[in-house]
Amino acid sequence: MPATPASAVFTTARLCDAAGVTRAGLRLYEREGLLPEPQRTASGYRQFGEEAVTQLQAIRHLKELGFTLREIGWLLSERAQTGIEPGRLQALAQEQLQAVDQRIARLQVVRGYLEMAASGHLEQLNDPECAFLMNFLSADNTSVRAAYSTPEKV
């Protein structure tokens, strides 16, 4: 392919395409200080280098790991300044791992019900009391099941 020059310069739209974020997202990360201020042309257009793609992707990936923008800002600045303390980082990863495991477990339960409904087993939804919904994900919710599953009131 016809290579762009070695000092390739990205405009906002091209950078966003390359890194997989929206323009509004890019501006937000800039405002929040997650990205260094880019160079500008005389007329004010932002000019990004190759490294901006890496930085933006790092932000995107950290977001997908479940970190907030505030936390990402902290991680990036720590890394830039003193390097990240390994113990702190490992603890953060353990926290996120637990959270991710919980989210996966809940999604699996949800998935089971959706699959039933998607394949046409909709009868449960026509139940006037909506037992289908009532019993969803109620593993963590024992306080009220009796109100439906037994004839006598709680």
Add this chain to the structure above:
Amino acid sequence: MPATPASAVFTTARLCDAAGVTRAGLRLYEREGLLPEPQRTASGYRQFGEEAVTQLQAIRHLKELGFTLREIGWLLSERAQTGIEPGRLQALAQEQLQAVDQRIARLQVVRGYLEMAASGHLEQLNDPECAFLMNFLSADNTSVRAAYSTPEKV
């Protein structure tokens, strides 16, 4: 257990505990019309019956299925009025199923990296270019990998 009267009345706090939502959430659902206006005491306290627990849980479960409040409002009012058209419901379930499958798949990838970091394999994060992050979840992102994985520029 000492049973509450058959015409059990819930106050907002007790209802929220029973259904697993916050008070702010309850008020929001009320404002958005997802719940019928409750009865009030002379002094303005809301008084909910047993059926409010079911209704609130239905909302919670639909949220966990990935529906927005607007969609939930539509589903609940459809059910109340004409019943929900089975074809429409099945199509909705299929859409949500696809979305849930994607979210699970991404979370599994994320989980793998978090597990490595959580168990102390932090070396990748010390890479100055942060290859660890760069290669995260990049299955759907082929456009920029070359910038890091090969010596020559894109």
Add this chain to the structure above:
DNA sequence: TTGCTCCTCACGTCACGTGAGGTGGC
């Protein structure tokens, strides 16, 4: 009278989305 619970605004938060109104670049 003392706590505890409830009430209603109304503003804050998080991560953006979406125009409006204007200018640059080929």
Add this chain to the structure above:
DNA sequence: TTGCTCCTCACGTCACGTGAGGTGGC
């Protein structure tokens, strides 16, 4: 000159969270 892209406010959205300031109930 015509499009297309870029710019900066600034307000909107989604699903709540969080006080402030006041009243009810046992």
